[in-house]
Each structure stands twice: as C-alpha cells, then as structure tokens.
Amino acid sequence: MDEFRKKGRIVSAAAVKPAAKSARHGKVKKVSKDYVPPSPYSFRAAMAHGDVFTRLSIVIWGLGNFARKQIVKGILWLAIEVLGIWYFIAAGFPAIQALPELGAKPGSKYQDSEGFWHYRTVTPSVVVLLYGVCAIVILLVFVWLWALEVRSSYKAQVLKAERGHAPGFRQDLYDLTDSRAEVSLMFLPILGIFAFTVLPLVFMISMAFTSYDSNHVSKFDWVGLTNFGTVFSSRMSGDVNIHIFMDVLVWTLVWAFFATFLNFFLGMFLSMIIERKTTKGKPFWRGLFSMSIAVPQFVSLLVMNQMLQQNGAINRLLESWGWISGPLPFFTNTTWARVTVIVINLWVGIPFTMMQITGILENIPSELYEAAKIDGANWWQQFCNVTMPYIMFVLTPYLITTFASNVNNFNVIYLLSGGDPTPVGSTAGKTDLLITWLYKLTVDNSNYNLGAVIGICTFIVLAVVSLLTYHSSGSYQNEEAFR
Amino acid sequence: MSNAMDSRATESNHAQTSAADSVDAAMMATARGGYKSEEEKKREKSYGAVPKKNRYGAREFRDFLSYLLLTILGIIWIMPIVWVFLESFNANPEPYQATFFPTKYSFDNYRLLFTRTDVFNFPRMFVNTLVIACFVCIISVFFVLSVAFCMSRLRFRFRKTFMNVVLILGMFPSIMSVVAVYFILKAMGLTSSGMTIFALILVYSAGAGAGFYVMKGYMDTIPISLDEAARLDGCSTWQVFTRIIIPICRPMIVYQAITAFLSPWLDFVLARTICRTQDTFTVALGLWSMLQKEYIQDWYARFAAGAVCVSIPIALLFMFMQHFYQESMSGATKG
Numbered sequence: 001m002d003e004f005r006k007k008g009r010i011v012s013a014a015a016v017k018p019a020a021k022s023a024r025h026g027k028v029k030k031v032s033k034d035y036v037p038p039s040p041y042s043f044r045a046a047m048a049h050g051d052v053f054t055r056l057s058i059v060i061w062g063l064g065n066f067a068r069k070q071i072v073k074g075i076l077w078l079a080i081e082v083l084g085i086w087y088f089i090a091a092g093f094p095a096i097q098a099l100p101e102l103g104a105k106p107g108s109k110y111q112d113s114e115g116f117w118h119y120r121t122v123t124p125s126v127v128v129l130l131y132g133v134c135a136i137v138i139l140l141v142f143v144w145l146w147a148l149e150v151r152s153s154y155k156a157q158v159l160k161a162e163r164g165h166a167p168g169f170r171q172d173l174y175d176l177t178d179s180r181a182e183v184s185l186m187f188l189p190i191l192g193i194f195a196f197t198v199l200p201l202v203f204m205i206s207m208a209f210t211s212y213d214s215n216h217v218s219k220f221d222w223v224g225l226t227n228f229g230t231v232f233s234s235r236m237s238g239d240v241n242i243h244i245f246m247d248v249l250v251w252t253l254v255w256a257f258f259a260t261f262l263n264f265f266l267g268m269f270l271s272m273i274i275e276r277k278t279t280k281g282k283p284f285w286r287g288l289f290s291m292s293i294a295v296p297q298f299v300s301l302l303v304m305n306q307m308l309q310q311n312g313a314i315n316r317l318l319e320s321w322g323w324i325s326g327p328l329p330f331f332t333n334t335t336w337a338r339v340t341v342i343v344i345n346l347w348v349g350i351p352f353t354m355m356q357i358t359g360i361l362e363n364i365p366s367e368l369y370e371a372a373k374i375d376g377a378n379w380w381q382q383f384c385n386v387t388m389p390y391i392m393f394v395l396t397p398y399l400i401t402t403f404a405s406n407v408n409n410f411n412v413i414y415l416l417s418g419g420d421p422t423p424v425g426s427t428a429g430k431t432d433l434l435i436t437w438l439y440k441l442t443v444d445n446s447n448y449n450l451g452a453v454i455g456i457c458t459f460i461v462l463a464v465v466s467l468l469t470y471h472s473s474g475s476y477q478n479e480e481a482f483r
Numbered sequence: 484m485s486n487a488m489d490s491r492a493t494e495s496n497h498a499q500t501s502a503a504d505s506v507d508a509a510m511m512a513t514a515r516g517g518y519k520s521e522e523e524k525k526r527e528k529s530y531g532a533v534p535k536k537n538r539y540g541a542r543e544f545r546d547f548l549s550y551l552l553l554t555i556l557g558i559i560w561i562m563p564i565v566w567v568f569l570e571s572f573n574a575n576p577e578p579y580q581a582t583f584f585p586t587k588y589s590f591d592n593y594r595l596l597f598t599r600t601d602v603f604n605f606p607r608m609f610v611n612t613l614v615i616a617c618f619v620c621i622i623s624v625f626f627v628l629s630v631a632f633c634m635s636r637l638r639f640r641f642r643k644t645f646m647n648v649v650l651i652l653g654m655f656p657s658i659m660s661v662v663a664v665y666f667i668l669k670a671m672g673l674t675s676s677g678m679t680i681f682a683l684i685l686v687y688s689a690g691a692g693a694g695f696y697v698m699k700g701y702m703d704t705i706p707i708s709l710d711e712a713a714r715l716d717g718c719s720t721w722q723v724f725t726r727i728i729i730p731i732c733r734p735m736i737v738y739q740a741i742t743a744f745l746s747p748w749l750d751f752v753l754a755r756t757i758c759r760t761q762d763t764f765t766v767a768l769g770l771w772s773m774l775q776k777e778y779i780q781d782w783y784a785r786f787a788a789g790a791v792c793v794s795i796p797i798a799l800l801f802m803f804m805q806h807f808y809q810e811s812m813s814g815a816t817k818g
Contacts, residue, residue: 034638036638127666131670177721181720181724182642185630185633189630192689192690198652201655204660270556273549274553294801296767298770300564303790311579347559442662443661455655458655458659
C-alpha cells in the first residue's frame with residue numbers, strides 16, 4: 001500500500017495525507033483536499049541536518065551526490081554550476097552592471113594610439129535593457145537551481161541513511177516518467193511560457209519606467225514614474241493625457257459591456273427561435289448562421305471595412321435604392337462609428353453564442369421542464385425559472401472571460417474601424433480601445449514607454465474585473481465536481 | 484439526427500471561441516452532453532410543448548413571424564459571404580464600384596493571384612503559412628496535453644500557483660508583448676528573412692501551454708477510476724497519460740489541433756511585427772497588405788479571390804473536425 005501511494009501521487013492518495021498530518025499534530029488545520037505537504041528535504045533541513053558533503057555542496061555543486069555514488073547526477077550539477085559561472089563572468093554580470101546606465105551616451109569619441117578619432121559603437125539602450133533583464137531572470141533561475149541542488153544532496157544523504165544506497169541515475173530517470181512526471185511533462189511548456197510570455201512582459205513593464213519614445217530611440221534612461229505622470233496629467237497638450245485616457249477607458253468598458261451582453265442575449269434569442277419545436281429545418285438554419293464562422297474572422301472584418309467605406313458597397317446599394325441622398329458616415333461620425341462596430345461585432349459574434357447556447361439548451365435535463373409543467377408553469381415562467389438559471393450557471397465563467405477578451409478585442413476594432421474617426425492631432429480615435437491605442441502608440445508612433453504604461457493600466461482594469469468574479473465561480477472552486 | 488447536428492454545431496463553436504483566446508467553461512457541460520442522446524430526444528419532445536396548448540391561428544402566426552425573422556437575419560448573415568465570393572470573379576478589379584454586385588465575371592483574378600507573383604507572392608505565402616501551421620499544430624497539442632494532464636491528474640506543490648500565474652499572465656494584453664517578442668527574437672538572430680518561419684513557429688507554439696484550461700476541463704470529466712485501475716495494473720504515470728488519457732481525449736485533441744492549426748492563418752499582428760520582407764509573409768498579412776492604400780487599386784478583386792482561397796480549406800477543416808468529433812464522441816467514455 002505504501003509503495004502504491006508513493007509511486008502514484010494520484011488524487012485519492014494525496015487526499016489522505018493532510019488528514020494524517022493534522023491528526024499527528026493534534027490540532028485541526030483546515031487544508032484543501034488538493035493540499036500537498038512540502039517536501040521534507042528542504043533547504044533549511046539540509047543546513048540543519050546535512051553532513052559535511054551536503055553542506056559543502058553549497059560551494060561545489062553535486063558533491064553530495066558524488067559522495068552518495070550518484071555520479072551522473074553529480075556531473076550534471078557540476079556542469080550546470082560551471083556553465084552558470086562562466087555565463088555570469090562572460091556576459092551576465094556585465095549586462096546587469098550596464099542596467100542602471102542603460103548603455104553609453106552616443107557620439108562619444110576616443111583617440112587611438114596613432115591619433116585617429118573613432119566614434120564609439122554604442123549598443124542601443126533597448127538591447128542593453130533586454131540583456132540586463134535576461135541576465136536577472138537567469139540569475140534568479142540559477143539561485144533556484146542552487147537551492148534544488150542542495151536539497152538534492154540532502155535527499156541523497158537521507159535516502160542513503162534510510163536504505164543503504166541512494167537511488168541511481170536509472171531510477172531517477174524512471175521517476176521522471178512516473179512519480180515525478182510533472183517535471184518532465186511541464187518542463188518544455190513552462191520554458192516556452194517563460195521565454196515568450198513572462199520575459200517579454202517583464203521587459204515591457206520595465207519599459208514603462210524609461211524614456212523610450214520616438215525622441216529617444218537608441219539611448220534612453222530610467223525616468224521612474226514620469227510616464228505614469230504623463231498619462232495621468234491633465235495638460236491638454238501632448239500625445240497622451242488623462243482626458244484621452246479616460247475617454248478611451250470609458251469607451252473600452254462600454255464596448256466590452258455591449259459586445260458581451262448584446263451578443264449573449266441576441267444569440268440566446270436566435271437560438272431559442274431556431275430551437276422552437278415548430279421550426280422546421282433546424283439544421284439548415286444553424287448551418288446558415290454558422291457559415292459566417294467558416295470564413296476567417298480577419299477576412300470578414302476587412303470585407304466589412306471595405307463595404308462600409310464612404311463610397312463602399314453598402315452606401316452604393318442604399319443610394320441606388322434611393323433610400324439615402326448622401327453616404328452614411330459609418331466611420332466618420334463618432335456615434336455612427338461606435339454603433340457600427342458594436343453591430344458588426346454582433347454579426348461576428350452571434351453565431352458563436354447561438355451554437356454555444358444551442359448546445360446548452362440540448363443539455364438541460366428534461367425532468368426540470370416536466371416538473372415545471374406539472375406545476376402549471378407557462379412558457380415565460382419556464383424560461384425565467386428553468387432555462388435562464390441553467391444557462392447562467394453554465395455560462396457565467398464564460399461571460400467573464402468573454403468580457404475580458406472583448407476588452408482586449410484587438411482584431412475587431414483595428415481591422416474594422418482602425419479606431420476612426422480620429423480627431424486631428426489626437427493619438428487615439430473615437431473607437432480605439434486601450435489595446436488598439438497601445439498598439440498605435442508603440443508600433444506606429446514608437447512611444448514604447450507610454451504604450452507600456454497603458455498596457456499596465458489595461459491589466460489592472462482586467463485583473464480587478466476578472467479575479468473578483470472568476471474566483472467566486474464554480475469551475476474554479478469545484479474543479480472535481482464532475483468526476 | 485437533430486442530436487448529431489447539435490453536437491457538431493457546438494463543437495465548431497468551441498473551435499472559434501477558443502481561437503479568440505477565451506476559456507470555454509461551457510465545454511465540460513456540452514462535451515458531456517454528447518453521449519446522452521436518448522434523454523435529449525425525450526426532452527426535445529417536452530421542450531417547447533407548451534405552445535401546443537395555444538389556439539392554432541396564433542401558433543401559425545408565430546411560426547410565420549419566426550420564419551420571417553430567420554429569413555431576414557439569414558440574408559444579413561450570408562450577404563457578405565456571397566459578396567466576397569462574387570467579387571472574386573469580378574472582371575473589373577477596381578474597388579468602390581457603382582453596383583453592389585459585379586456586372587461582369589471572369590476567372591482572371593484567380594489566374595493573376597497565382598501567376599503574377601512579383602508584388603505579392605500568394606503561392607509562397609500559402610506554403611509559408613501551411614508549414615508554420617503544421618509545426619505549430621504538433622507542438623502546441625503536445626504542450627497543451629501535457630500541461631492539462633499535470634493540472635488535472637497529478638497533485639504537486641505549486642500546481643495551484645501555476646494555475647493562478649497563468650490566469651494572471653493571460654490578463655496582460657497580448658499586444659503589449661509583441662514588440663518585446665520581436666526584440667527577443669532579434670537577439671536570438673531569428674529575424675533575418677530565412678529564419679522568420681522558424682521564429683513564427685516558435686512564437687505561436689511557445690505559449691500554448693498556457694491554454695490548457697479547456698483541455699483540463701475535459702480531462703476533469705474523465706472518471707478517476709480509469710487511472711486507478713491502470714495503476715493497479717502496473718502503469719507508470721507516463722503510461723497512464725499515453726495509453727489511457729490521450730486516447731480518451733481524442734475529440735478534444737482534434738479540436739485543439741485544429742485551433743492551433745488555424746492560428747497562423749488568422750493572426751496578423753505578430754506576423755506583421757516579425758515578417759519585414761514580402762517573401763516571408765503569411766497569408767493573413769498578405770491579404771491585409773493588399774487592402775492598404777498603395778495596393779488596393781490593383782489588388783482589390785484579387786484580395787477577394789485570396790480570401791476565398793483561404794476560406795475554403797478552413798471551412799473544409801471545420802467540417803472534417805465536426806465529423807471526427809462526432810464519431811469519437813460516441814465511443815470514448817463509454818468503453
């Protein structure tokens with residue numbers, strides 16, 4: 001039994017441990033059933049109970065493993081140590097040292113021994129910043145590996161004392177496929193997330209505290225919170241100020257609200273019409289509305305953009321019918337543009353909602369309706385008391401994430417209206433969301449610092465909205481409900 | 484029959500919502516729904532049974548109203564698609580014409596799109612995107628499966644921490660890191676024109692592990708007793724993963740594979756930042772460029788032709804996926 005539990009840290013086995021532990025301590029400690037107790041081979045324990053080899057392995061990595069005849073493991077640790085120290089001497093520490101200054105001033109000259117003047121080739125500050133950030137991240141990883149290594153030495157010592165021999169390399173490899181499978185399975189995915197999600201984010205966030213804008217392309221400096229001051233300043237001049245920011249923020253929230261809830265209710269309405277018992281040809285209607293999904297979103301958005309231009313197809317059509325005398329200002333009038341993007345987003349989004357809700361309608365247990373009928377509920381009462389609560393129960397987490405993805409809905413706005421209409425001299429158009437504004441500021445105007453500040457603000461808005469709601473939703477708290 | 488259609492409809496829906504980076508919480512409920520067809524049929528009888536009590540005239544009037552509404556909406560939904568299709572055969576390639584639909588039709592746009600490759604090399608873009616899509620598909624399915632398995636089946640320290648961190652990372656606007664990703668790729672030497680395909684594969688698939696939520700939700704519905712039985716038979720965790728869980732997850736793997744396969748066809752933000760020269764463009768980027776001011780006069784109709792060319796494989800893939808989903812759904816969890 002013990003062997004079985006040790007071998008597979010499956011859910012049921014894990015659930016037994018905390019209870020046993022709290023019983024031993026004689027006090028009731030509330031732990032979730034997913035709780036996994038910390039490893040007994042901690043760094044602190046290694047320092048307190050380790051023998052001389054374990055303690056020396058702080059300096060010479062893998063020494064503890066060598067002493068316990070874990071030769072391959074010891075060699076690996078030693079190799080990591082040598083590689084790490086070589087990296088920090090060659091590149092890491094110089095990169096970190098260059099961080100406070102962010103590279104030399106451009107244009108500085110020096111005279112060589114023969115009297116000729118040379119311009120110093122200067123590394124652009126952005127490269128210095130990138131290498132510095134990378135070096136810091138690698139340093140943190142190195143320290144973490146160091147702690148792991150000391151713990152590994154201590155573990156070898158304890159296991160040797162308990163069993164007479166420490167597990168060999170072959171056993172370690174087998175453990176990686178079994179009791180420590182999470183290490184082997186998660187290694188590459190986490191590496192990917194680290195390199196292309198975390199690192200860029202740290203890099204971008206650090207840009208928010210520099211003067212990296214269109215005037216300081218190659219050499220910029222740390223400026224502290226100045227950029228936050230610029231974004232929230234009430235000065236009317238400048239690319240960015242609190243008025244534009246509030247405009248865009250309010251429109252972003254309005255847009256996300258309408259885009260989420262109009263889509264939801266109209267999609268539900270449509271699917272309920274199609275699901276009416278007397279509607280014939282249900283597959284045909286569903287197929288018709290899902291046709292628009294098969295066309296890639298960016299294509300249909302670009303087409304819509306073309307059709308809605310001043311002299312585009314829609315205006316032509318309406319004029320040829322004689323319904324309007326001049327072109328409708330789809331993307332030139334603020335209100336028109338805002339309503340247009342919301343309506344077009346309905347065109348894009350309703351088929352998705354429709355099919356989702358169709359699936360859920362199919363899943364509502366029939367007993368609920370039977371019970372409602374026996375109680376004499378009419379159609380409307382059934383809808384309010386059975387259909388709606390069920391849909392909301394299933395879709396609340398989905399609605400929250402949809403709201404979040406609408407706040408970040410780059411494609412619809414950028415491809416459809418491009419943020420137009422844009423007031424003269426303003427960096428943000430009237431239909432720009434925070435995210436498209438950010439994109440314009442960074443990619444089109446090279447104001448990376450302001451873009452980073454706006455990105456951080458977007459994050460804060462989203463985090464407040466979604467963490468509050470997501471953590472109270474069922475799918476987070478009760479993830480094993482369906483097993 | 485109706486049951487079959489519904490599951491298909493549901494499935495295609497999931498493909499798209501998650502393509503838009505949303506965690507699809509309804510997945511679990513709908514996925515489970517796939518295998519209780521008899522109950523559904525029973526309920527289908529009861530659902531909507533109430534209007535029967537009404538008088539016949541009122542009911543027919545309501546039917547008429549709903550058909551009218553469905554027809555009007557159907558026309559609105561289908562119109563732009565019909566328009567692109569007809570425009571791709573337009574003999575007159577200029578934008579902003581006097582009539583809504585073309586007046587003369589020809590095959591020239593398609594012919595020019597595939598032969599005139601000096602400005603936009605459409606066949607090259609197509610091949611680029613195809614290669615990227617295949618690799619991204621394989622890598623991200625592997626990433627998603629392994630992370631989802633760890634999150635759903637294993638219990639280890641930092642599991643909850645990891646889930647929370649991923650949740651928080653997902654809230655940072657992804658556009659924000661596009662520029663940083665470019666600088667990182669540049670530092671790795673992957674932005675020269677020969678390497679951009681590799682760079683795009685890396686960028687599209689590296690973060691895939693963070694999109695494990697839908698797959699984890701699906702794995703959470705697989706009975707834990709299957710794992711326990713396999714373990715008693717002497718399977719290691721990896722064997723449980725590869726022999727028990729992966730076969731059961733086949734429908735979700737197809738779904739995940741197709742969303743991953745589609746992402747390079749649909750994304751143009753990253754591609755625009757990373758691909759700086761014409762010969763490295765992806766399809767999405769190329770189509771977008773055709774509508775920019777300097778090209779639109781010549782390329783308008785060819786844009787429509789290119790859009791049709793991209794839509795057809797994606798639509799076919801969609802249908803294939805729904806079939807596959809349907810078939811495997813019926814057998815998976817019963818066995």
